[in-house]
Amino acid sequence: MRFAFAVSSLAIGLIRKFSGANITVSGEALPESPVLFVANHFTRFETFVVPHVLYEKYDRTSRSLADDSVFVGALGKFMLWVGAISNKSKNRDCIIVEDLLSGSADWVIYPEGYMVKNKRITFNYGEFFTHSPEYEGAVHTGAAVMALKARILQERARRNHNETLKDFCGKMDIDSNKIDKSLSVKIVPISITYYPIRPGRNRFLNWVDTKINQRNKRLFEELEIEVNLLMNAHMNIRFGKPIALDNYMDALLENEEDIYDETKVNAFIDAKRKALTNDMMQRVYSQMQIHFDHMFILSLVTMPTVKVCPTYLRTLIYKNARSLRELPDHNLHSELQSEVFKLILDENYAPFASAIEVAVKQKILYQDSDGEYLFDRSLLEKEYPFHKVRVKNTLQVILNEIKWQKNIVKMAEENSKYTEAELKLDNFRHISKRSWNYFEREYQEYVGKKPRRNNKGAPIILFDEKFDMGVVFSHGYMAAPREIATLAAYLFERGINVYVPRLHGHATDPKALLDVTAKDWETDFERAFTAMRQVCSKVYIGGFSTGGLIALIHAAQYKVDGVISINAALKLQDLRVSYVVPTLHLFNEMVAYLNAKGIMEWIDNSKTEQPLVNYHKHPLASVSQLEKVMSKVTKSLSKVTAPILIIQGDNDPVVKRESARLIYDGVRSEEKKLLLLPRDRHSILADEKCEEVFEAVFGFIEAAK
Secondary structure, three states, X not given: OHHHHHHHHHHHHHHHXXXXXXXXXXXXXXXXXXXXXXXOOOOOOHHHHHHHHHHHHHOOOEEEEEOHHHOOHHHHHHHHHOOOEEOOOOOHHHHXXXXXXXXXXXXXXXXXXXXXXXXXXXXXXXXXXXXXXXXXXXXXXXXXXXHHHHHHHHHHHHOOOHHHHHHHHHOOOOOHHHOOOOOOOEEEEEEEEEEOOOOOOXXXXXXXXXXXXXXXXXXXXXHHHHHHHHHHOEEEEEEOOOEEHHHHOHHHHOOHHHXXXXXXXXXXXXXXXXXXXXXXXXXXXXOOOEOHHXXXXXXXXXXXXXXXXXXXXXXXXXXXXXXXXXXXXXXXXXXXXXXXXXXXXXXXXXXXXXXXXXXXXXXXXXXXXXXXXXXXXXXXXOOOOOOOHHHHOHHHHHXXXXXXXXXXXXXXXXXXXXXXXXXXHHHHHHHHHHHHHHHHHHHHHHHOOOOOOOOOOOOEEEOOOOOOEEEEEEOOOOOXXXXXXXXXXXXXXXXXXXXXXXXXXXXXXXXXXXXXXXXXXXXXXXXXXXXXXXXXXXXXXXXXOHHHHHHHHHHHHOOOOEEEEEOOOOOEOOHHHHHHHHHHHHHHXXXXXXXXXXXXXXXXXXXXXXXXXXXXXXXXXXXXXXXXXXXXXXXXXXXXXXXXXXXXXXXXXXXXXXXXXXXXXXXXXXXXXXXXXXXXXXXXXXXXXXXXXXXXXXXXXXXXX
């Protein structure tokens, strides 16, 4: 059978490669003993994919039960070849138990008994129920029965009561000589989740439609959903914590003779089968991966109004997503493990736009005469034909998948009680706290202790709920937020909220820059902008030196109310940085690969104008990240259309004065101003004439109101 698995696994691997199927595996390590895997069931190809993954990743041979309807023609022969058996086979129980007892193969069973296309699962009267026209009732207990029988036979084999064992095995047609007494059967729950689930025509479906007229048939629905899942979705297979059957055996083992009494054994199995099944399915369902679509539909159904304001919905989803991370023991999609703040920042955030598109297409959301969305809650409660529900009401299926988890539903209901203003303020405070936490974590890692709140690297957040305007302003390369402290205080005194983020790798130790990328700095700025956007109707952005470049990158991507660029480092005076550094970095990487020492690993900065703020040296690798920022700004300047103020010292020893002109000429802003000041220092925010710069910045913001 291993040869059959090798061939079939190769075939499925090729299908995965050419279809682009994205299958990830997570969860607990698998035990070395024989395993009865129990899984939820949503699509046909799970029957092929799960054994393939077990063989490819874990080198385990597994067999599975499959619906009797597939055992016809070539497909039926293939299923038999790879060891699958029909769920209607008379010998199935014996085959399963014997394989587990001998250790010859693991087994994969789907206790739901069919593809639960509507994902409608409830927990009633102490049992999990599925609901469909095909079956309305409790999840099948057959897998639990097989596991308990195998465990009992193992126990009897270990006690070497050969005659009794032979009789017991004989009644199940099991060869007692094949029992491996050293093995201990375990149950491992498998949670299978797909994201995103999207109906829609695909190339394969179009081809089928030209060959056979199956459009209104069950086959067509399955192809529409399942081929799309294979080609466009992420399939997560999560292995849960193994269930030790010994925990269920105490009652039977109290009296040594009971294990040989067929009547008592049957009564014991009958008494434990439901409890074990509930334990299995609780682990299966609770570890299904929670993704963005779950948060979208859960937020939608808990909103207090039928009118759907997209900004409020985004804000609520963000609150729910971060609240979810505080709940213990959930399997979160990688998208929800991060901050998800781009949901608020980016009006075209792809997961949100996709969910809205499905909701509109399936008429759960529709637009009124004013162009605003209205929510038709009744469609989520409407009964759809079972074999069409995945196509006709996809979001109902997704909601069914999550709503039985009462703690998550309760969380969403509690969050929906907040007004939009309260949610935004709460989100602002959360992001502000996260900014400090990132700094504290890095500082403790490199300095060995927690930073004080007045540390030069602490993000500067000056906020008053009465102020309606805000500024996000970034410090420069090798510097710290304190570089912007005086300007921040100046603006705040004049009624403007200010957020100065700390760019990763700064204000802790120069070594921290070794593992930082330009993208990290962009994310730091985006996070701060998102926070300020939550509490201010107008938000201006800016930065000093490299911070000015980060602001320009942001302005090229997102809608802002104005941009302030001060001594932005697009062209540098230091030829080593402007031209030689990228080459040196590539050379260093090559030399490091050859296990030799790089020719220039650190650059001296001991003569900095701000020795109390800036690093005195910096790694060559991080300077290459600066070069990436400069390159990105050059390519994206034409996308900047917001009003802009460009300030540049005419004799800056670090940044060439032509840098300002390049920015001025490159942006497409209708309102733009270039202010060239007579300065011979780079740090013009900290010299004796800084007031002139502050007034220019404030005047620009005031004029742009």
